[in-house]
Amino acid sequence: MRDLASGFGYLMKGQRWVARQGRWWGFGMIPALITLVGYAAALVALFFWTDDVIAWATPFADDWSSPWLGVFRGALSILFAAICLFLAIITFTAVTLLVGQPFYESLSEAVDRSEGGAVPESGLSTWAEVWIGVREAIALLIRVALWGVLFFALGFVPGVGQTVIPVLAFCVTAFFLTEELTSIALLRRGVLLKERRRMLRSRRLLSLGFGLPLSLLFLLPLVAVFLMPGAVAGATLLVRDLTGEDEDEPEAPRGETAAGAFNGADGADDT
Structure with missing residues (x-):
């Protein structure tokens, strides 16, 4: 805890x-x-098509009598909207970080500098860092x-799909958000x-404590x-904890260096 x-x-x-x-x-x-x-434009358009998507995905229910058809497809519509929000929240952060890559990297460096000590640098050019960011965003x-397909499928399970699955989706979202937001500070450290x-x-609890409030x-x-x-500034402070930089004897990160991965066989990551 x-x-x-x-x-x-x-x-x-x-x-x-930042305040x-x-x-x-x-x-x-x-x-x-x-x-x-x-x-916002994409989500508004998607939500207008929600009923059509649900009807297309559940042709077996076309002959169901009222009110069961409405109840079933209504519950799936709510779940579909929740899954779309789940995808939007996670990808919004990834796209925003790509759009603002140079700025957010400078912000992260400023946070490190304000905490004292050396400011880690990846040794990569801006374009190399952008390429790694794009590749990791695709992954x-x-x-x-x-995860979205899995959650949507589990949403068909009575009871569980409307209670446990949304909670699990928020926890997964929280972890993904933390993973994305720490990417800038960790890439500068070669991770x-x-x-x-x-x-x-x-x-895990550290990651969830940071990401859960953001996901909400x-x-x-x-x-x-x-x-x-x-969030970017806070993620940089969290990274200093992860790597032991705020302790008396800093612990160096054990990951493959970014420069080494970029200069090697394209440094492909698992997905």
């Missing part, structure tokens, strides 16, 4: 950090706002799509996707825009 509270604490510290640094907070909202406009999208997952899984708050689109700069 201590790690759970610590994760939430890093999120709050990140928000306080004291108005310039970082203001500019940090621009990439999130650009991404939000595109996502993330594949995993998110698989790529596969090793990043291992590090976060070793501190990001349900409100404008809130996501306002919180994104502080």
Whole structure:
């Protein structure tokens, strides 16, 4: 439980950090706002087609009598909307980080600098870092799509699909959000996707404590825009905990270096 509270604490510290640094907070909202406009249009269009999608996916229920047809498809419509929000929350962060890559990297460096000591650098060019970010975002999208299909299928299970599955979806969302937001600070430390997952899984409660409040708050689109700069700052502070940089004897990350992976056989990550 201590790690759970610590994760939430890093999120709050990140928000306080950008609140004291108005310039970082203001500019940090621009990439999130650009991404939000595109996502809002896509979600509005998708929700208008929800009934058609559910009817197409459940042709076996066409002959059901009332009220069972309405109840069944209504429950699936709610679940479908929840899955779409699950996908949107996770991919929104990934796309926003790609759009604002140079800025968020500078923000993360500023947080490290304010904590004292050396500021880690990946040794890669901006374009190399963007390419790694795109590649990892694609890997993330594949995993998110698989989880989304699984949750949608489990939604057909009576009782469980309307109770346990939404809770599980929020926990998975929380972990993905933490994984994405820590990517900038960990990439500068030479830690790529596969090793990043291992590090976060070793501190699951810390990851959930940071990501769960965000997964709930990001349900409100404008809130996501306002919180994104502080989320990146908080994730940098969380990374310093993961790598032991805030301890008396810092522990170096054990992952493959970003430069080595980029210069090697394209450093492909597992999905």
